[in-house]
């Protein structure tokens with residue numbers, strides 16, 4: 218009974234955007250935040266201020282082991298070496314501890330040095346974007362999780378308390394899971410910026426361009442959610458209007474190469490994932506792209 222009432226303890230290694238956001242939310246939920254470690258103490262101090270609790274550390278020290286749960290929220294490339302360092306630091310003391318990282322592209326295997334010492338290891342990746350400017354709402358946020366049974370139990374508890382939803386990943390191809398997030402987040406951003414710049418070449422001010430595009434994108438996302446992908450599909454390709462596509466290709470040839478390359482690639486992807494006859498549409502697209510290139514050269 219006594220242990221059930223004791224607050225859970227968590228330490229954080231990697232005091233950036235995700236570490237701060239999760240640390241703050243867990244602190245609000247009554248978790249006891251122990252060590253907050255980063256490479257520089259100023260980052261760790263800023264994180265402790267943002268979280269509202271914790272002990273700033275300029276490296277992962279033995280103090281991390283005072284918590285039962287350790288969250289590794291460093292960049293992906295540092296997780297393996299952090300796990301090795303922590304293993305060296307704690308040795309057999311890792312037995313019974315739980316270590317989770319938040320990478321979307323790496324699974325829990327990267328924490329093997331800690332698992333070998335008896336720690337329960339796993340990963341919990343929030344399918345959400347964390348910027349320095351604001352903390353996203355984690356309610357209903359999907360977290361992809363993998364790891365040992367004991368690690369999954371703790372991850373599920375954390376996620377449930379934060380109002381999120383845990384989805385167990387097969388672990389077979391986690392990087393593909395993460396690539397899906399890139400399509401839905403970073404590449405949407407790149408497309409919005411490219412669209413904004415195209416409008417700016419046609420006399421729009423940046424804010425006007427953003428105001429013109431955002432309702433379009435928001436309505437598309439609403440339609441995607443409410444009526445489904447196929448019913449939401451509009452634009453020249455949905456109507457089989459290849460002459461408009463040809464005009465687009467000729468126009469985009471006047472800009473930096475990335476615009477036209479992206480347009481062609483996204484047209485082919487549209488054919489692949491939306492068209493009733495993907496092969497036929499792909500052939501039509503190739504024909505139009507060739508014709509537009511030849512016409513442009515003349």
Ligand SMILES: NC(=O)c1ccc[n+]([C@@H]2O[C@H](COP(=O)([O-])OP(=O)(O)OC[C@H]3O[C@@H](n4cnc5c(N)ncnc54)[C@H](OP(=O)(O)O)[C@@H]3O)[C@@H](O)[C@H]2O)c1
Nearest residue numbers: 231232233234235255256257260290291293295320346347
């Ligand atoms: N940002 C997102 O939208 C998002 C979303 C979901 C998942 N994730 C995942 O969450 C993890 C963290 O991402 P993030 O965006 O929060 O990164 P971030 O903002 O760049 O923060 C990473 C922090 O880790 C610290 N760090 C780097 N190497 C370290 C080391 N060897 N030991 C201790 N601390 C170290 C850095 O500290 P210093 O400043 O002191 O160098 C930095 O504060 C990544 O695995 C990422 O893939 C990110």
